[in-house]
Amino acid sequence: MNHIVLATASSGIAANILPGGRTAHSRFKIPLKVLPSSMCSIGKQSALAQLVRQSTAVIWDEAPMTNRDVFELVDRTFQDIMDVELPFGGKIMIFGGDFRQVIPVIPKGTRSQLIEASIMRSSFWPATRILRLRQNMRSINDHRFGEFLLRVGDGSEQVIHDDMIRLPKSMVIPWQSDQSIFQIIDRVFPNLGDHAGDARYMVDRALITPLNNDADMLNEKIISMFPGEEISFYSFDSVEDDIRNLYQPKFLNSITASGLPPHMLTLKTGAPIMLLRNIDPKLGLCNDTRLLCRGSYQNLIDAEIMTGEFVGSRVFLPRIPLQSAENAGLLFQLTRKQFPVKLSFALTINKSQGQTIPHVGVYLPDHVFSHGQLYVALSRGISESTTKLLVKKGSIVGEDGIFTKNVVFKEVLFH
Template sequence: MYEDEISINIPHKDIDAIDHLNNDHMIAFNTIMAVVEGRESALFFIDGPRGTGKTYLYRTLLEKLRRMSHIVLATTSSGIAANLLSSGRTAHSRFKIPLNVDASSMCSISKQSALARLIQDSTAIIWDEVPMTHRHVFKALDRTFRDIMDVELPFGGKIMIFCGDFRQVLPVIPKGTRSELIQASIVKATFWVQTKILRLRQNRRSINDHQFAEFLLRVGDGSEQVINEEIRRLPECMVVPWESDQSINQIIDEVFPNLGDHVDDARYMVDRALITLINDDVDVLNEKIINMFSGEEITLYSFDSVEDDMRNLYQPEFLYSITAGGLPPHKLTFKVGASIMLLRNIDPKLGLCNGTRLLCRGSYQNLIDPEILTGQFAGTRVFLPRIPLKSAENAGLPFQLTRKQFPVKLSFSLTINKSQGMVETEALGDVFPYFHVVEA
């Protein structure tokens, strides 16, 4: 673990990245480097809408600091975003953060462990996508770092570089109110008042459509005119008039034109997806699109069980009907050449993260043969077996369901939350997906 962080190979494309920073990037870069060179303690938050080059800035910082022999730990809040950073890991994996945290939680790191020594010797920690993480997670890490470093400063005196965009996904609070969402945010953490905010404003991704980019910013900033309470009118160019199923078919045809001619076309599949609000709508859209897809249908069934169900209270038919969040369906239907998505962090170092989009190249009795579509491992063929997956504690079930199934589902359509971080991942190849919101 310790040696891996010292001997990281810097990607060739990141070596000259500093020469391509814009003015906002340079201000943030020089501010952080001044603190590093002065061996000071500091907290930063790099704030910028999607498309302002936040990831490019992180990678430049990583390249510069690592070439200066500094140890920098690159972490993110989601596995899909971790693929963008050299030696990137999810924060929960890197720092052994409990899955269920409260105000008094601590990370499972012994002061005598190799991980504790790595933290002690590290200069800075980069943490991307922080707005989607509960403030109790940061409190647990703050408390753990103070204990490891024996320093009563925020995060034990480490340079913390938080990054993200509050216009995107916030912490998920099941059935939570707006007040509870705000209270869960990092801005309510005690250390936030000591955090210096560095803003990125130059949007490189909206060069060809300034009007749409400005509209998104107005919505994100809350300055777009409302019709009734919080309902906002979409520009006419984005609206498909509602005419029952015909409207859904029309938007599918717009996003997936000539679908039958693009079986096994990785570039076609990675360029597009339908984004909607809830999983039920995602399932309806995925089923509709896979039925339009050519090829032989493949159906794979799960094996479901309930722990400690000695009296067999729950019949298999009932368990099969459950579609808890984060679990694949009992009846998994897809076709060769279809777009699928991984639902678990299988091997982040090889690009197999929760949210990784794949293209099904083949299926066998006990294996799926997909190709990775996104990130630095795009084009890699892998094999996925059936694995046991357990329902989350907050799934609303009176028991814990164990489902043995291939950890994938169709990904022609995604929820807004699941799409978080995917645009940056796919933008590595200068490809920007066409996302459409469908309201059923």
Template sequence: MGAIQRSENATFFVDGPGGTGKTYLYCALLASLRRLGHIVLAIASSESNYNIAWGKIMIFGGDFRQVLPVIRKEFLLRVGDGNEDVIMDNMVKLLECMVIPWESEHSINLLIAKIFPDLEDHINDATYMVERAVVTPTNEDVDMLNEKIINMFPDLEETMYSFDSVEDNPRNLYQPEFLNSISLGGLPPHNLTLKRGAPIMLLRNIDPKLGLCNGTRLLCRGSYQNLIDAEILIGQFAGSRVFLPRIPLKSTDIAGLPFELTRKQFPMILSFSITINKSQGQTIPHVGIYLPDHVFSHGQLYVALSIGVSKSTTTILAMKMWSLNHEQMGGNCNIDVNM
């Protein structure tokens, strides 16, 4: 703030472990500076071109523990740094109080019951829903968990079907049934099943000024053929009601498709369960971590563990025993959960 008042050029970097308030700080800075009449832009670091004339004050922020090791401290940071003590065969042992032993498919139901207790009694309960989620590494497991949990809802379901197309499709080479079957990260499913009171998450920036950004969590208040009535659950606009239409969404170059798929669908997915990567930067008081296979790196495990607020409200279900090779920080992060 001093540099701004003195009109100095400066660069700052905000570093802090997960859950320590970085996002809160960013919001406070944005609000304070805009109130004073300054122009402030918040941009994701993944953007390659900003088209901004430089000579401005730049504030970068993040947590290097999510990609590289930095500091040694308590259990969470030791995992993020790759410095947690190991036992036999280089296995990191998780805290016993956080783990549900894997016995059978029944263990998944135990995890769901732990994170969403008495679910049927909390339909349309925004506070209950925003404080709970199960995170897992892959989209496939996210879909499986969301389907399991939405089926527990007593309300009638409504399925919204997308309209899929390929612009250059000579002789109808790509049939609608094939396009409908494509499932990609970042795109909503062809058949989006919703029930009143279910939590959902946006997949695109719709209107950032109103808090409708990629990753915003909402509660479905009503679903119609071409409109979703929803309540924002997080941020300064929590409690606001919004109406969301279908929009055309395009696949990216990294999707690996030989064509560009256009899917006209509501830009959202159910969010009882979300991927670990999608949960980065959020704080969820009651979080379940479902690990049916390897996490991609020790940084991903750190992100999953940092979403919760305490070990007493974080529950882990893992199907295997894995080892962590500290010499290969980009490799699989493996965990001993045999308690």
């Protein structure tokens, strides 16, 4: 119909799935720190403002995982651009997402703060019309698995004390010793040595776990098993205005803040990696894009995009300075010059949201700690037979079977 529709998503991996997709932060120039009076960095006479005026609608995927303050910021900006005091300046906004999944992250937030950050608490929500999608396309060939996922997401699966649910026996690898970790690696990545450099094999498989530290541990174990010559790249770390040299390089190197690559990045040709920054969204290089390392040099990584619209494209990634986030828990802002990637044999559950992983392994050394994490972890797979869980012995093994905790805030679910 020759209308302009802007395709955006809350996460980079979800944006890559959309033709011409961009992250909402990239498309609308949303500031990283959102204040009650903040506006997007869009001048009223700019080309982007003109594009917004000409567009008929905006698609925003994975909306429930974004803080409502971000939506209200875009709402104010659109009203200013359009000079119309209607929600989003009268533009049609098509929000997509599943409230059973991970909701906005509030560092050290209470239950009420987490729920208040939901899009359902935003000022424009009363004007929103809800259209329900009822068919799980991932598990369309395993209806029993799909029904189990809905019960987990809705919090209606039968529980024992402390919201512990029983896991299907066919999906669980019982914890016996540390060797069980290698067992789940072998289940998810069978004959790993024969598939180095096989993009289809790598993109269809991943291990996911709640915490970054556990994901890093799994990546280290798998890269040591991966064939080929190992190459390590070391970062250059610094703290701005550290005139007295209070922070020694050895201490800075030991920091692994969320969103930053490791100080020592170990790669092998053919290994899967994940992008940690928006490098060039127009060419598919968004945060969370999965790539395959085709070669590495002192200041360049040769990589192939494995997901999204630009799958198969070859790109070169340089070393760039990356800064730690304000909520990283540091007393200073760390600047790390390193390749903006990390290994992606294993991902955190939050990072995996929006991806379909036909052969997925879920490593739970402890309980999930946030709403929707268990649902997201289980629903990455396509069937009960291709989804495997490794749960650690002790806290989550009961007399009647193997149990794990399910965190669900029913206040953010539709019924």
